[in-house]
Amino acid sequence: MRIIMANLKQKLYVICSGLKQSKLLFLCICCCVLAACAAQFQRVPDATGDKKHVAVKFQRQNTAPQTGVVLVQPMDLQVGDILFSADSSFNSRVLRLFGNTSISHAFLYLGEGEIAEAVGSGVHIMSLAESVDESPLLVVYRHPQLTELQAEKIRAFAQAEAGSKYNYLGIAKQTPYTITRKVCELPVIPRAFRHLCLNTMAVVQVTPFSSDRYFCSQFVVAAYRYAGLPLTNTPAEWVAPADLLHMRSGDIPSVVPIYPLHYVGHLRCKTSLWQRTCTLADI
Secondary structure, three states: OOHHHHHHHHHHHHHHHHHHHHHHHHHHHHHHHHOOOOOEEEEEEEOOOOOOEEEEEOOOOOOOOOOEEEEEEHHHHHOEEEEEEEEEHHHHHHHHHOOOOOOOEEEEEOOOOOOEEOOEEEEEEHHHHHHHOOOOOOEEEEOOOOHHHHHHHHHHHHHHHOOEEOOOOHHHHHHHHOOOOOHHHOOOOOHHHHHHHHHHHHHHHOOOOOOOEEEEHHHHHHHHOOOOOEEEEEEEEEEEOOHOOOEEEEOOOOOOOOOOOOEEEEEEEEOOOOOOOOOOOOO
16 A cells, blocks of 8 residues: 555656646746747848848847947937937836836937926926936937928927826736737747737737827827828837837837838947947947
8 A cells, every 4th residue: 555655646746747847838938928029030141142041130129239339419419309218217127127128218309408208297398418317328219201390390299298197098008018919029920910910919908099198109109190200100009118219220120110210329328138238339
């Protein structure tokens, strides 16, 4: 009897160990999915430039192009420039962790040393100098087709919306979407199907809604749409700050841009888990 019980215990131990390993494997797979960034297969030329081979290209987490960081001054900015930032606050760290991105905030430059942003207390117009002091990472991108008239419309929109409330409901809807959408961004998902997958998930989880409230990236997209120069055809409520960043030249976008954004430079740069380097460009 004791031998039978011993054998039974041994079998149960083996089964339980197998279950634990399966759960551990499942958790590892989940972590990989949550940490995934958009990727796609591309045909790239070899060193000679003659033959092409298939390679997987991933979204770039560094806020600078591959050539390196270019340091700029506030005087180099133009009205309508889009700024991205990250700081050491708890909220910023959480947003970067869940979004697997180097930035957590997006806002607009209005000229004359002023910016417009949507934060927890609502839409505010404040000085760029304050943002520079508060953000160890601050990078500037520019729309290549923006005209002076459209830039003035962006400024007028920001001034008209100043005082609007923050879109907490939109952020609450964005949070689960930020996580589940990673499945659509795996490299095994074809590019054509990826955007259908993302849009379907957004309809189910975010659902387009009209509101006079804004979160940061929604405010940026809405301002450009008001100016008659939409950044994307995707509804503003679906666009996260990281989506705007990846709508730049040389990156893999999750949200398809109408025109890729161009890199202007960094007002400040600090390394982090996602911003691995701040090496200056050789110019």
